[in-house]
Amino acid sequence: MGATPSLGPPSRVNSMARKPGEQVRPQAERVRLCVPASTSNLGPGFDCLGLALSLHNVFIFEPAPEVSVVVKLHGCDDHDGQMVAEGRRNLVWQSADEVFRRTGARVNGLKITMNLAVPLARGLGSSATAIIAGVAGANLLLGSPLSDGEVFGLIVDLEGHPDNVAASYYGGLTAAMICKRTPHLIRYDVPPDIRIVAAIPDYPLSTEKARAALPKEVPLSDAVHNLARTPFVIEALRNGALENLALAMDDRLHEPYRIALLRNGRAIRKAALAAGAAGVAISGAGPTMIAFCHEPTAKAIAEAMTAQLKGGRVEVLGVDKKGLRATVRK
The missing domain is CATH 3.30.230.10 (Ribosomal Protein S5; domain 2)
Structure with missing residues (x-):
């Protein structure tokens, strides 16, 4: 670290890079x-x-x-x-x-x-x-x-x-x-065997539209929920122990409001977890969804996400x- x-x-x-008056x-x-x-x-x-x-x-x-x-x-x-x-x-x-x-x-x-x-x-x-x-x-x-x-x-x-x-x-x-x-x-640093399986749809989603879907205020309990889980996400990715990543990646501030903007987003998440993904999240503002795993399970997860993706491609990426x-x- x-x-x-x-x-x-x-x-x-x-x-210090140039003298006064120098072009x-x-x-x-x-x-x-x-x-x-x-x-x-x-x-x-x-x-x-x-x-x-x-x-x-x-x-x-x-x-x-x-x-x-x-x-x-x-x-x-x-x-x-x-x-x-x-x-x-x-x-x-x-x-x-x-x-x-x-x-x-x-x-x-x-x-x-x-x-x-x-x-x-x-x-x-x-x-x-x-x-x-x-x-x-x-x-x-x-x-x-x-x-x-x-x-x-x-x-x-x-x-x-x-x-x-x-x-x-x-x-x-x-x-x-x-x-x-x-x-x-x-x-x-992140261990070299961590893989990110990205389901990339064939349609764009602007950050402005994704942010417009978010509420102006959130319950205190939802803010606490996210604060408590963020250190666990960092530690899981830092040391490669992904066992509790699915629990840690449970978000309440943005994903519940954005998932409706993603075509078949819930099905893609469910399929990735069933195939062995340690955790699944919306990538940034979306519409890409990402699944985290170790290298041996990446292929099966990619195949499961591909089956649910309605147009686009799935890529297995490293860090x-x-x-x-x-x-x-x-």
């Missing part, structure tokens, strides 16, 4: 970033827990006269590609442009090549990968005028909540919070321990 230090406020620029310009001719997908909440850890997954989007930045976005699909369908905005409306560019604005950099254009394997609007952190790539890629392109803490702080600032971005940025299992606009997190990877060519 490891804990990160407190991270600095997202708006502060690293004054920030691109220092690299190519930046390549590999960002893992993530699942969040993990049942009771609403807007707090995140887990990086062995499914990745790859982004390549190259300075150019104008903003252009090239999309290549790897496992995603054409509908996912159609959901990616072009030019300056693209989330990756908008995130990168925030770095350019805050550092005073003069960057008029950028060629962004996106190799997408994480389906959009499925509860697997696709927007988190885009924001991470935009902020981290722009910072590396400029020669890293922002510190690591400032980069992560800006990422959280743009995403609005830290659960998915913490896991995708740092890898492994993360518990994150925001205090006085500053993100804080704890990172945990990504590394988080963001980047290479820079100058």
Whole structure:
């Protein structure tokens, strides 16, 4: 188990990176970033827990006269590609442009090549990968005028909540919070034989629609219910003892209200548990559902979930321990 230090406020620029009055310009001719997908909440850890997954989007930045976005699909369908905005409306560019604005950099254009394997609007952190790539890629392109803490702080600032971005940025299992606009997190390693079986439907579900389904207030007993179970989820995943995960993943704050938005969601959960899953949860805002198990039972669980999934695909994934990877060519 490891804990990160407190991270600095997202708006502060690293004054040691450049001299006063010095113009920030691109220092690299190519930046390549590999960002893992993530699942969040993990049942009771609403807007707090995140887990990086062995499914990745790859982004390549190259300075150019104008903003252009090239999309290549790897496992995603054409509908996912159609959901990616072009030019300056693209989330990756908008995130990168925030770095350019805050550092005073003069960057008029950028060629962004996106190799997408994480389906959009499925509860697997696709927007988190885009924001991470935009902020981290722009910072590396400029020669890293922002510190690591400032980069992560800006990422959280743009995403609005830290659960998915913490896991995708740092890898492994993360518990994150925001205090006085500053993100804080704890990172945990997960045993290598843990598998996450993801039932990914062929339809999207926006975070906005999923959040609109939630009540404005919840009973105190439901809040206590979730608080009591969240540490058990962390410990089960940290040490690989999954025996009590089904009890620990019993959520009362969001899943009871969102399950109706998922086609055959209850049947998928029931089938996964019957096939040997230690615990089942809605991944993020949905509609993907995830089942946790050890490697030997993953195939049977995948087959059971596939039988109940009305369109889409089921993937058996591991935990990504590394988080963001980047290479820079100058």
